[in-house]
Amino acid sequence: MSLEYLIQISKPMLEGAQTTVLLFIIAIVASIPLGFLLTLAVQSRFRLLSWLAQAYIYVMRGTPLLLQLLFFCFGLPMLPVVGEYLVMDRFVAACLGFILNYAAYFAEIFRGGLLAIDKGQYEASQVLGLNKWQMTTRVILPQMFRIALPAMANESVTLVKDTALLYAVAVPELLHFAETAVNRDFTIVPFVVAGIIYLVMTLILTMLFKGIEQRFRFE
Template sequence: MSWDYIFTVLPPMLKGAQTTILMFLAVIVLSVPLGFGVTLLMRSRVKPLAWLAHTYVYVMRGTPLLLQVLFFCFGLPLLPVIGEYLVFDRFISAAIAFVLNYAAYFAEIFRGGLLSIDKGQQEAAQVLGLSKWQTMTKVIVPQMIRVVLPTTANEAITLVKDTALLYAVAVPELLYFAQTAVNRDMRLVPFFLAAIVYLLMTLVLTIAFKALEKRYSFK
């Protein structure tokens, strides 16, 4: 293994890693609040809204993420009447698929977190005169965060690895440049370098979530 070769193939791979990180950040920032909103809709007393939310979660969790990415990248423009208005950059199309998919998973995670909280907490908050908004933001959500953090960390790490699916729609991310180098040079070194970069990204996430878990843990 030549260091000169590593320094030749690594820069474009790191450029691809920027796309990977950008996708990760976009999905986390958008899917977490969307997932929480879907969770609230699933618990809504308005039956049609609750049914729609449950159906959305079922569809997004019950079909492969790769299929969803392909649909949003190549299927949306084929829809009758409105298809011509749904032609986006492939990164944007893939990001929409990722956000909708992960929002469904986060919705289930948050729903489980809310169900784990004793109903007596809400009753106690009402006795203290807290409004529904204050109860949710100061009592329920902080406890939910403590419960769901480990599962959320697992989903975040999975998301880092799932970004490799961008390769299927020719978005130039980390794996795209690694595969290009392997095909060109017939050497496995780029795959090992890509694995190291993925491991470093997941290591950073693991450390960050461990710190969050420690912060929100009971004293």
């Protein structure tokens, strides 16, 4: 194994990692707000809305992400009548699958954060004369996010690793190029390099969330 060989196999894998990072950014940016909206829906006084949100979360968390990706990439076009209008680029379909799946997980994380807030915080806000909007934005939400941050960090790291599932729906990404090199060169070195790239990405993400946690801790 030479340095030249490592550079040779690393170049396409780093290009594949760009797809991994792009998917991660799209999924995290879209699924967190959607997850928060689902949390609000679950907590809603409208029973039908709350029931629908809970059913959605149950289905998305209760079925494998891989199955959902296969459905969005290959199943949607097979639906009768509307299938022909639901044909999407596989990367777009995969993004949709990741967003809808992780939104359900973030919804449960946020719900747990809300339930962990002491009831005294609500009472104290009322004593201070805060209206419902002020209480929610200035007291409840900051505490909810502070409580939810560790679980959000863990879920985000899981998301980085789950991007490898793109391989199953024929979207070229990091793992795809690693296996191509393994099959071509009959060596496990590309897998080791791919593992290191994943570790670097998760390390950066972990450090980022630790910085955010520190900032919330001292506010």
